[in-house]
Amino acid sequence: MNITLAQAEKIVSAAKEKAKSLDTKMNIAVVDAGANLVAFARMDGAWLGSLDISIKKAKTARYFDMNTGAVGELSQPGGSLYNIEHSNNGLITFPGGVPIKNGSEEIIGAIGVSGSSVENDQAVAEAGAAAL
Amino acid sequence: MNITLAQAEKIVSAAKEKAKSLDTKMNIAVVDAGANLVAFARMDGAWLGSLDISIKKAKTARYFDMNTGAVGELSQPGGSLYNIEHSNNGLITFPGGVPIKNGSEEIIGAIGVSGSSVENDQAVAEAGAAAL
Amino acid sequence: MNITLAQAEKIVSAAKEKAKSLDTKMNIAVVDAGANLVAFARMDGAWLGSLDISIKKAKTARYFDMNTGAVGELSQPGGSLYNIEHSNNGLITFPGGVPIKNGSEEIIGAIGVSGSSVENDQAVAEAGAAAL
Amino acid sequence: MNITLAQAEKIVSAAKEKAKSLDTKMNIAVVDAGANLVAFARMDGAWLGSLDISIKKAKTARYFDMNTGAVGELSQPGGSLYNIEHSNNGLITFPGGVPIKNGSEEIIGAIGVSGSSVENDQAVAEAGAAAL
Known part of the structure; x- marks a missing residue:
């Protein structure tokens, strides 16, 4: 099972709405x-540096089929996955990346959001993933 | 002057319509x-390898404010820009990348399209750029 | 549809047999x-430089769902896809990369072979792809 | 002395068996x-992000002729090899990479495993290395 463009666009649209409701400017x-x-969208005025971060968050969430923040908890100094960020041409392991599941709970892709606090990034990513 | 997300989405939408009318599957x-x-969209079933090419075409068109095909005419063996493709982390210099202008003829961005013949890629890119 | 490891190993095994019958040493x-x-295998004594080439051939064949040699015919100076090799972190567009199809003619992956003449590379890749 | 493909395949096979016995899906x-x-094998359903990690673990173990986890103990903040992961296009220094020795205790290669907890990764790597 793989995500369709129509599904991805629905997710981006929901994420944009959530970003606006939080008064933030996101890369999705x-x-x-x-x-x-x-699919990708950079809202007007969003941080340029967050462009690459949002894509890396989405990839990271799919690479390991979990929220990016969960990876980050394990990659701290002394943690079991310390410095895993050096793999795969660069991971981003703080919150804002979330796997996307279909109705059968199969993972069909992932969303990555960057442009505000990690709490806001995560909230927008979850709103996007929940749109399916 | 810079392109807005709303303008970019309008362009992507027009490009998708043109791609469908040509019975092609494009990365835009x-x-x-x-x-x-x-903004970015990969139509269902479009070539995976065209993902990176579409982005590189858009960048190339804005890097030099001309159609990508015009750069490619100068980058051939013996040409004045021979192998310019080695710069900027990789250019794509065959057709499918087109600058985007606003009503005042100012360049505010660029579109890159990849997924079919270069003639179709260019036609879809032009249809997108003309949507403003 | 996606290739399984069991299918990939069957393909590598068939490619190795063909390589031996041609008295060549291949990266597969x-x-x-x-x-x-x-899946990947480097036969004893195979060129080290062919390791990366074999992987890039496999990726190129899947990126565009065609034999790598077909891309190379279009990427020559003056061709419609001139210097496409600069995309996707480096393509290899001479023969030796072949899409892999299942019984329903769906493309489920690709094989890339490097280590001898391009004719031998292509013959081994085809033997591998035909093993399914 | 260098590892042969036949030896590497024996090691991958043993690692796969151990991975199955632990009910895990590994990149080897x-x-x-x-x-x-x-040699390389990605078991069906194994994490995509572990592909690169398994290869980097194998390289790291051979680069320094020790288990990857031993490097990681030295690369922590304040440690003597702090952030060594930035070298060699990216090291992975948590457990799962193990040198491979022949009967004369000479190091002839290394195995890297990724796809589960670092404890499981290490157990599978050791099972592979012990197969010679």
Whole structure:
């Protein structure tokens, strides 16, 4: 099972709405089951540096089928996955990346959001993922 | 002057319509005046390898404010820009990348399209750029 | 549809047999539908430089769902895809990369072979792809 | 002395068996004495992000002729090899990478395993290395 463009666009649209409701400006990326980009939107005035971060968050969430923040808890100094961020051409392991599941609970892609606090990034990513 | 997300989405939408009318499956990327990605869509079943190419076409068109095909005419063996593709982390210099202008003829971004013949890629890119 | 490891190993095994019958030493790579590596084997004494080439051939064949040599015919100076090799972190566009199809003619991955003449590379890749 | 493909395949096979016995899905990479890939297998459903990690673990283990976890103990903040992960296009220094020795205790390659907890990764890597 793989995400369709129509599904990805619905997710981006929901994420944008949530970002607006939080008065934030986000970069929003959706990747498919193969961790390849399907849809992307950068809201006007969003941080330029968050463009790459949003894509890396989406990829990271699909690479390990978990929220990016969960990876980050394990990659701290002394943690079991310390410095895992050096793999895969650079991971981002703080919150804002969330796997996307279909109705059968299969992972079909992931969303990555960056542009505000990690709490806001995560909230927007979850709103996007919940749109399916 | 810089492209807005609303303008970029209008362009992507027009490009998708043109792609469908040509019975093709395209990767469509829009960058802003700073050559940074603003919006992206990969149509279901489009070539995976065209993802990166569409983004590189959009960047190339904005890097030099001309159609990518025009750069490619100069980058051939013996040409004045021979192998310019080695710069900027990789250019794509065959057709499918087109600058985007506003009503005042100012360049505010660029579109890159990849997924079919270069003639179809270019036609879809032009249809997108003309949507403003 | 995506290739399984069991299918990929069967393909590598068939490719090795063909390579031996040609008295060659090959690098053999198989990627899945997402262009990610599934199985790899480097035969004893095979060129080291062919390791990366075999993987890039497999990825290239899946990126565009065609034999790598077909891409190379279009990427020559003056061709419609001139210097496409600069995309996707480096393509290899001479023969030796072949899409892998299942019984329903769906592309589920690709094989890339490198280590001898391009004719031998292609013959081994085809023997591998035919093993399913 | 260098590992042969036959030896590497025996190691991958043993690692797969151990992975199945632990009910895990692993990426398994074997490099030779030159730290170049010899054999690789990604089990069905294994994390995509572990593909690169398994190869980097194998390389790291051969680069320094020790278990990757031993490097990681030295690369922590304040440690003597702090952030060594930035070298060699990215090291992975948590457990799962193990040198491979022949009967004469000479190091002839290394195995890297990724896809589960670091304890499981290490157990599978050791099972692979012990197969010779």
